[in-house]
Amino acid sequence: MKSQDVRSKFLSFFKEKKHSIVPSAPMVLKDDPTLMFVNSGMAPFKEYFLGNGQPKNSRISDSQKCLRVSGKHNDLEEVGYDTYHHTLFEMLGNWSFGDYFKKEAIAWAWELLTEVYGIDKEILYVTVFEGSDDADSLPMDTEAYDFWKQYIAEDRILKGNKKDNFWEMGEQGPCGPCSEIHVDIRSAEEKAKVSGKDLVNQDHPQVVEIWNLVFMQYNRKANGSLENLPDKHIDTGMGFERLCMVLQGVQSNYDTDVFTPLIREIETIAKKKYGEQEEADVAIRVIADHVRAVAFSIADGQLPSNTGAGYVIRRILRRAVRYGFTFLDKKEAFIYRLVDILSKKMGKAFPELKAQKQLIENVIKEEEQSFLRTLDQGLVLLNRIVEETKNDIVSGEKAFELYDTYGFPIDLTALILSEKGLKLDEKGFDDELQKQKNRSRAASEMSTDDWTILFDDKEEEFVGYDTLEAHVKLTRYRKIVSKKEGEMYQLVFNITPFYPEGGGQVGDKGYLEDTHGDVIYILDTKKENNVIIHFTKNLPKHIEETFKAVVDSKQRYRTECNHTATHLLHQALREVLGIHVEQKGSAVHSKYLRFDFSHFSKLTVEELRDVENFVNARIEGKLPLIEKRNIPKEEAIAEGAMSLFGEKYGDTVRAIRFGQSIELCGGTHVKNTADIWHFKIVSEGAVAAGIRRIEAITNDAVKDFYFENNRTYFEMKDLLNNTKEPVKALQNLQEENANLKKQIETLLKDKAKNIKSELKSELQDINGIQFLAKKLDLDAAGIKDVAFELGSQFDNLFLIFGAEQNGKALLSCYISKALVASKELNAGQVVRELGKYIQGGGGGQPFFATAGGKNPAGIDEALVKAKDYLV
Known part of the structure; x- marks a missing residue:
């Protein structure tokens, strides 16, 4: 059965069981601070399990893209070495929110597997929760056990411990017992030797879990205790790739048609045959897996970067590049090919791959080329470390610096060192890595109390589109403590005028005032699992009273100007550059806006001017805001509204129109484009391959911009004696300056020639080496000229020159190449060691190197110490 049929049969089956079939949510989560990526099928529905929202249908089914590469669920290091772990995988799932429970979930799972897919009942095992005698004191799940007895022999129903058969969302939140379904695809001979029941949950590659049925019935509180949920839910997840392995009769996920087209292409590119050499096979599996994760992430709007989720994606891609570099001998970019x-194979089920194909290829190619350059640089640095190593063990601290600062993979360092007959101090490296992790963990450490519920209000309402003030009631609150922010409180109200951070727009600030005149300040507003949360430093004194909630109107207004300007800017870019332009991210603050978009070249001065003029024409056109709330998404799209890849939209949406600009947007906007006053681009540049970024300002910030430029202009004119042609006067000054520089360079060269003849007479013969250590009144270029001219006359020269320039210290070392070879002297090593006297460092080639430092007073001592290298 082809993989596409496997997926469609699953969804069709649950559609017949009255489930609503929904598309996969984007993998990158926008309003859940506990997760970086969707790592399980339930993550997009978390708000329903928490009771923060109501789904349109109480029965849902989907195939969800998941990524497990960070946090508790991290499969990265296993990927490629076994047959069934992946970074990106599809999770087939069916969900019940307070509807059916264990009986139906178990019956339908068995029906689908054995009747629809036709899996032999004799190769299946199931597990149930055996109970626990710890603080939770949970009973065995006899209910699930009794249901399973109707379908499968009791000796195939295994009792599992809390680790395997009690599923928890995290340290807090909904949880419950679960039943796993395992399949034994070993040969008959292997089954005769060892029973499959003895291999369940033992990490055997052919006895694997394919489906987990989670029975959500408890809530884990902050103090660790459990309480019953008001409604019971079903949360199931079946590994699509593993299911394909079973149904296609192969022994590895990588032998299914999910991966074989990618593997065949890698074989062709790398000129390697899959299945002949284990190291190459691992590399091919790693690359086939990782390109999926990276491609889907970019399609969902997450580009590789140096921080957060972007860093994780960059790390995955670099792991793939490194395996190709090391084991497939691929020294040029190829993964983008x-x-x-991938888009041909999966584009039908996930159309974002086809729509974003060109962008994905460009981003991956540039990332590959960048990392290959890093590897080249790393090899040079590693060779230098090897040269400086006095014994056969390379310092773990230096290896960590190579890894942390330059991104050079530690396993590649270990491999190269072993080829050179050296060892890596692995413990030293692990210690440095752990120190870094501890620092990172300490910086982000946070504790969260349980919510204190004052009264249950199911419909928290945002009224901030229509008013900046409202009378509100506090429905719940909790305390959070973080290393970064200290002690803070999170407040939730029955209604709120405060806009929560989202869609690139920052959250509102403002204040609460009670009837006694007491005021507390709202420092930020965010949305978490569909709940609007207000951050304060203090808890209100009279928590059960009605408060007057007031948004900072000046900040909101400026932010609205910038948000509306992003819509107009998007329209302008598509008009000026072409309809290939799509928004790839934005940041809307009160002081500026940032807009990322797909385009493959730097904008010309003329294009930037045209974009500015386009936006300002719409501002001058005084276009009114036309807003449609809670309309069907299909209706909004039919009217021409633009939706963004990577955004999660509901069945109903809000459409914002200014003239011909129509977008789906939940943010706040000005009532008329005239309110923006003016739009000014302040910068344009590249973010990644095919992604450009514009930063711009509006309204008061533009007024400040022009005022500052005007002030600078008059100051410049004043310095130029109020000339009527300041530009021409500056050009004259530049020409004059250039001529003076040439004269100075000529004088310095003449000075260097005179100094050279003096220095020759000062050379000392030390053990057959012509040595000189001296402080000179020359710049770096002059010192280098002198050194090389002297070097051309001697083949046994060792020079150390010091100089002071602009309050900084400079050391230069020249060693004849003959001495470098015969005496094992190294100018780079010399200046690095002497650099400590001038509180600096440097490097260079073995025959010439320089060091800079901030302590000119140390030059004399460094020159004295230089003689120690020869005696």
Whole structure:
């Protein structure tokens, strides 16, 4: 059965069981601070399990893209070495929110597997929760056990411990016992030797879990205790790739048609045959897996970067590049070439791959080329470390610096060192890595109390589109403590005028005032699992009273100007550059806006001017806001509204129109474009391959911009004696300056020639080496000229020159190449060691190197110490 049929049969089956079939949510989560990526099928529905929202249908089914590469669920290091772990995988799932429970979930799972897919009942095992005698004191799940007895022999129903058969969302939140379904695909001979029941949950590659049925019936509180949920839910997840392995009769996920087209393409590119050499096979599996994760992430709007989720994606891609570099001997970019195969294979189920194909290829290619350059630089640095190593063990601290600062993979360092007959101090490296992790963990450490519920209000309402003030009631609150922010409180109200951070727009600030005149300040507003949360430093004194909630109107207004300007800017870019332009991210603050978009070249001065003029024409056109709330998404799209890849939209949406600009947007906007006053681009540049970024300002910030430029202009004119042609006067000054520089360079060269003849007479013969250590009144270029001219006359020269320039210290070392070879002297090593006297450092080639420092007073001592290298 082809993988596409496997997926469609699953969804069709649950559609017949009255489930609503929904598309996969984007993998990158926008309003859940506990997760970086969707790592399980339930993550997009978390708000329903928490009771913060109501789904349109109480029965849902989907195939969800998941990524497990960070946090508790991290499969990265296993990927490629076994047959069934992946970074990106599809999770087939069916969900019940307070509807059916264990009986139906178990019956339908068995029906689908054995009747629809036709899996032999004799190769299946199931597990149930055996109970626990710890603080939770949970009973065995006899209910699930009794249901399973109706379908499968009791000796195939295994009792599992809390680790395997009690599923928890995290340290807090909904949880419950679960039943796993395992399949034994070993040969008959292997089954005769060892029973499958003895291999369940033992990490056997052919006895694997394919489906987990979670029975959500408890809530884990902050103090660790459990309480019953008001409604019971079903949360199931079946590994699509593993299911394909079973149904296609192969022994590895990588042998299914999910991966074989990618593997065949890698074989062709790398000129390697899959299945002949284990190291190459691992590399091919790693690359086939990782390109999927990276491509889907970019399609969902997450580009590789140096922080957060972007860093994780960059790390995955670099792991793939490194395996190709090391084990497939691929020294040029090639992984981007796999995107075409991937989009053809999966583009029907996930159309974002086809729509974003060109962008994905460009981003991956640039990332590959960048990291390959890093590897080249790392090899040079590693060779230098090897040269400086006095014994056969390379310092873990230096290896960590190579890894942390330059991104050079530690396993590649270990491999190269072993080829050179050296060892890596692995413990030293692990210690440095752990120190870094501890620092990172300490910086982000946070504790969260349980919510204190004052009264249950199911419908928290945002009224901030229509008013900046409202009388509100506090429905719940909790305390959070973080290393970064200290002690804070999170407040939730029955209604709120405060806009929560989202869609690139920052959250509102403002204040609460009670009837006694007491005021507390709202420092930020965010949305978490569909709940609007207000951050304060203090808890209100009279928590059960009605409060007057007031949004900072000046900040909101400026932010609205910038948000509306992003819509107009998007329209302008598509008009000026072409309809290939799509928004790839934005940041809307009160002081500025940032807009990322797809485009493959730097904007010309003329294009930037045209974009500015386009936006300002719409501002001058005084276009009114036309807003449609809670309309069907299909209706909004039919009217021309633009939706963004990577955004999660509900069945109903809000459409914002200014003239011909129509977008789906939940943010706040000005009532008329005239309110923006003016739009000014302040910068344009590249973010990644095919992604450009514009930063711009509006309203008061533009007024400040022009005022500052005007002030600078008059100051410049004043310095130029109020000339009527300041530009021409500056050009004259530049020409004059250039001529003077040439004269100075000529004088310095003449000075250097005179100094050279003096220095020759000062050379000392030390053990057959012509040595000189001296402080000179020359710049770096002059010192280098002198050193090389002297070097051309001697083949046994060792020079150390010091100089002071602009309050900084400079050391230069020249060693004849003959001495470098015969005496094992190294100028780079010399200046690095002497650099400590001038509180600096440097490097260079073995025959010439320089060091800079901030302590000119140390030059004399460094020159004295230089002689120690020869005696």
